[in-house]
Amino acid sequence: MQIARTLVQLRAARAALAADGRPGLALVPTMGALHEGHLSLIRAARAHGDAVAASIFVNPTQFAPHEDFARYPRDEAADCAMLAAAGCDLVWLPDVATMYPPGDATMIEVAGPALLWEGAARPGHFRGVATVVAKLFGQVRPDAACFGEKDWQQVQVIRRMVEDLGLPVDIIAAPTWREPSGLAMSSRNRYLGARERAAAPTLFAVLTGVRDAICAGAPVGQSIAAAEASLVAAGFTVDYLALVDAVTLAPLHEPAGAARLIAAARLGATRLLDNIAV
Structure with missing residues (x-):
């Protein structure tokens, strides 16, 4: 499994996969703190690409000041071990300066399916989600991306964005992974x-x-x-x-x-x- 922390490393890893005869790439965007639900997305992505990449980035622009950005669980070593065991081919681990470089001045404004529910409860949340996902698509250049149905509204917001912007990425929604009790994994x-x-x-x-x-x-x-x-x-x-x-x-x-x-x-x-x- 290749690990990329800079855009130069990411581009080299992407080129190496293509040179290895695996040009089709499916991406699983995550914020880390992985569990079996994330691994189910890796398995689902495998059916939609010659290779599978995952990103780990806790995105500050989708958290409000009073939310849990600072204490959001982070365990990079454990996450990478889980991804390697699941057969992930590439992990993209950007830092905040890479995703939002000095002078960064562009965000994606969302409406439609983003307005109600989570959009109303967490103002600005889907603006941050859409922006970071668009950045990941531009950096990784996947042919497909896999998201979990647990965040149903998020999936619809991303699908709307991809269609509206004409992005060449197939959005795959995978079923919610649940604990034996029925609790959705999160x-x-x-x-x-x-x-x-x-x-x-x-x-x-x-x-x-x-x-x-x-x-x-x-x-x-x-x-x-x-x-x-x-x-x-x-x-x-x-x-x-x-x-x-x-x-x-x-x-x-x-x-x-x-x-x-x-x-x-x-x-x-x-x-x-x-x-x-x-």
């Missing part, structure tokens, strides 16, 4: 205390119950209100729980076409996201 799960970890799977269970109720004909608003009450009773603070159009993220008052139940809720200081298809 790097932030390590923040959960023992009591919070025991309660955390309730989020997926409640989403599943809402989906089943809606599919059985129950009113959407009534089903969501009952679900929010269940989450509060389990110790959650609910940021949002909504039925939305799967592509535009517009709210739906009844299931229509491709729909998605999305939720963000807090247990103590830990914010959990999840979603399921309806």
